[in-house]
Amino acid sequence: MRNFELMKGNEAIAEAALRAGCRFYAGYPITPQSEILEYMSKNMEKYGGVFIQGENEVASISMLWGAAAAGARCMTSSSGPGYDLKQEGISYLSSYHIPAVIVDAMRFGTGDGEITAGQDSYNLAVRGGGHGDSRQIVLAPASVNECASLTYKAFDLAEKYRNVVIILTDGAISQLVEKCILPEAKEHNIDKFDWTITGKSRNSIKNRITNLDRSIGFDAADEFYINKTKKIYNNEQRWEEVNLENADLILVAYGISSRVSKSAIELAKKEGINLGLIRPISVWPFPNKAFVEAKIKNAKGIVTVEMALIQQMALDVKIASENRKPLYSYLTGRNIPSPEGIVNYCKEIFEGKIKEVEVY
The missing domain is CATH 3.40.50.920 (Rossmann fold)
Known part of the structure; x- marks a missing residue:
């Protein structure tokens, strides 16, 4: 019995996300990442999760706010101009300090660009995320196997630091077909963290998901962000x-x-x-x-x-x-x-x- 699957990079990302406990996906089709959306639409129900094809990229990433705030492991994906449209959503996710995984399968060129592979969205991936001070962890797989392993790891990192994690592929890696060893499937406890929005009794104190400074104050929020960024920089360099x-x-x-x-x-x-x-x-x-x-x-x-x-x-x-x-x-x-x-x-x-x- 073989211990590997023959998969596209995009398919490995989607399957690894499901096996990591991702139970909410919202996205919109755009080459070269559309297989992620297609795979999720076909397989999410088997895992008991929710798949939504949003009316556009802005709607799709906005849906992640609610899923992430409730404690669900969630993901969206896009490419080129579609990824551009997600920057406001990334900014809000960052301001709330809630975890989410986003896939950017780079295509070449500005504007509509081309459907060919490219790596000219590097600056947007590592220095984007909207206005203000925010940093997203960005992981760049170089094989189908890494598409799976890094996506699987991304959900853990997102929760560890309450941070957005980006899987940065290019059109070639996304469309590449090769052997892939898939990680073990696991379930995620949606009530695992004390900061999530959950149902509570009428007289209890309810959590709020908003800019962190509005819930713990400016100084505490600033210190939280600075310390978090330093920890990520010191502990998560990979090469x-x-x-x-x-x-x-x-x-x-x-x-x-x-x-x-x-x-x-x-x-x-x-x-x-x-x-x-x-x-x-x-x-x-x-x-x-x-x-x-x-x-x-x-x-x-x-x-x-x-x-x-x-x-x-x-x-x-x-x-x-x-x-x-x-x-x-x-x-x-x-x-x-x-x-x-x-x-x-x-x-x-x-x-x-x-x-x-x-x-x-």
């Missing part, structure tokens, strides 16, 4: 390292670009070129600890590999590396990078044909 000790250049990539970067490392090795890789698994908090001097001291430079037209993740790399190494960016826009393209770009760096990037 993978490949061949750092011997690397002349260190690639930094996530999602589909990281898979191609691993192939580039093997290709470069055949040509006598030593490349390494730092793969952020959490893109917020960004894994600054991966860039300590001891890990990157032998490298002659750092190269971000991004499916974007301008450097986005490169800003976080620049901050994390504290400008100790020259920084370059291999940018491919709507095109998935190739191992050959990455290796040739690195060769041109060694030949002095590529200048350091200006991050803007």
Whole structure:
């Protein structure tokens, strides 16, 4: 009997959410994440949960407020312009400090964009969430198996910190089909936390879900948020390292670009070129600890590999590396990078044909 399933990335996200105890999903179809909505519509009832296709993205994320406030594990998903529309909802969820999981399956381009894979929504994912001070935990799977495992973990993190968690995929990972080992199914106790809205007797004190400062006061709310953010930053950095000790250049990539970067490392090795890789698994908090001097001291430079037209993740790399190494960016826009393209770009760096990037 096999212990794996053959699934799309989107399907693995949906099934893992159900197995994590997600019992409320509201969403709206948009490529390349529509299979999440379709899978939830087909399977949520079997788990005793509620599926709603909202009239639009704003309505869908607004429904999460009520489900999350009642203590339910809940999720929505979108892409491109649909994810743009969810920013107000993310802002309110953040101001209430209630947990929710949101999937952003990135597509390339501004406005309507394209239905092709892209990674140019990085800035919105790690620095978005509406106005004001708020940070969302952002996890970036690079395989179908990670689509499942990180989504499963996301619900625990959301509740641990009373925070929004974003699963940041790209169109390629969302549509990728490969083996996936699914986590064990579990039920979630909707009455687990003392802050949720529940039915109470007439004379008892009832919980309110509103901006936290309106229930515990400005100073206490500010302290809660600052301390929470520091804890997340210190405790939840996640990354993978490949061949750092011997690397002349260190690639930094996530999602589909990281898979191609691993192939580039093997290709470069055949040509006598030593490349390494730092793969952020959490893109917020960004894994600054991966860039300590001891890990990157032998490298002659750092190269971000991004499916974007301008450097986005490169800003976080620049901050994390504290400008100790020259920084370059291999940018491919709507095109998935190739191992050959990455290796040739690195060769041109060694030949002095590529200048350091200006991050803007």
